[in-house]
Amino acid sequence: MTEVDQQTQQQIFDLVSACEGYWALRGIRRDRREEMRLELEQHLEQAPHDGRSVDAVVGSNALAFAESWARETPHHVPRGLPRVFRWLIFDWLTSVLLFVSLVALFEHIVLLSPSFPLLLVHLVAFACLGLFALLQTFAGFLSPRIRSRESRILLLLGVYAVLSLAIVLALLASDTRLNMVIFRWNWPITLLVVAAAGVLFGTKVWLARRNRQGLHL
Amino acid sequence: MDNRSTQLLKGTLDMCLLALLAQRPCYGYEMLQQLSQQGLDVVSEGSIYPLLSRLQQRGLIESYLVRSKEGPMRKYYRLLPAGERQLQDWEAEWEAFARAVEHILKGASE
Numbered sequence: 001m002t003e004v005d006q007q008t009q010q011q012i013f014d015l016v017s018a019c020e021g022y023w024a025l026r027g028i029r030r031d032r033r034e035e036m037r038l039e040l041e042q043h044l045e046q047a048p049h050d051g052r053s054v055d056a057v058v059g060s061n062a063l064a065f066a067e068s069w070a071r072e073t074p075h076h077v078p079r080g081l082p083r084v085f086r087w088l089i090f091d092w093l094t095s096v097l098l099f100v101s102l103v104a105l106f107e108h109i110v111l112l113s114p115s116f117p118l119l120l121v122h123l124v125a126f127a128c129l130g131l132f133a134l135l136q137t138f139a140g141f142l143s144p145r146i147r148s149r150e151s152r153i154l155l156l157l158g159v160y161a162v163l164s165l166a167i168v169l170a171l172l173a174s175d176t177r178l179n180m181v182i183f184r185w186n187w188p189i190t191l192l193v194v195a196a197a198g199v200l201f202g203t204k205v206w207l208a209r210r211n212r213q214g215l216h217l
Numbered sequence: 218m219d220n221r222s223t224q225l226l227k228g229t230l231d232m233c234l235l236a237l238l239a240q241r242p243c244y245g246y247e248m249l250q251q252l253s254q255q256g257l258d259v260v261s262e263g264s265i266y267p268l269l270s271r272l273q274q275r276g277l278i279e280s281y282l283v284r285s286k287e288g289p290m291r292k293y294y295r296l297l298p299a300g301e302r303q304l305q306d307w308e309a310e311w312e313a314f315a316r317a318v319e320h321i322l323k324g325a326s327e
Contacts, residue, residue, distance in 0.1 A: 035280075035282070035292055036266070038289065038290060038291075038292065039244075039245055039266060039292050040263070040266070042244075042246065042289070042291065043245055043246050043262070043263070046246050047246075047262070050250075052262070056261070056262060057262045057263045058261065058263045059261040059263065059264075065261070065263050065264075068264070068267045069266050069267045069270060071267065072267040072268070072270040072271040072274065073267075073270050073274075074274065
């Protein structure tokens, strides 16, 4: 495979992943999303053989393309208490507990600290990680305009650095103490948090696998 | 294709897609190739997918997966009876419209 081919492959992969992430946020069912991904991927892979570029397929605004397809596809927004509850428990809380577990274990094992203080700076770091994950998911929408993955990553890091700096500066300007202690606990509580994170994460994976199997039956 | 043709195709793309599916089941890229062979190039090729999704939502076509020669599944579309009826209506509408335009053009050239 030539270098140009590899670049196009990366372009296609990043774009299709960004579209799929967007469709997931728009509440499109997983099986439907997988079909859409398959269709788009195959089209994008076939187009270069006929001398057509990625932007000839999705246009210069890939996000608008993903949105126009999502609008014409059955989807749901998370409504109703059970759905919101499920999102809070299995997505938000699981991520928070996993993050806190990692930071707490680092404090106990590496820094040999007997107690773990959850500081404001930890929450800021968690928010910044979430922001990075979000930016990374949608960076693929730049594929039609910026062909090289390296350039897309550089731009993403630049945007991320500016936004993170803005958050930290805003907190400093408002005289917020980043080392403010929100909670403090000892080893046994950390073990409980790790266990809870593990149980929630395991249940989330198990549910996702069960749904997937159900869809393929 | 110039801008006028692009606009004309945009307004009739759903009808063209139904007409292609009336001949035989196709997948998305195949439909574009057939349009291109007839001299109709869709500017933003991906725009057929939202359209196919809309036609499917309206119960005019349905999709199914078939294992392709290369290995992975490929999504095909086929026309449903409601789609056949809709295509007949659109064809009649298009013929009346084209006749009217033709009359005006002939009148202008005489």
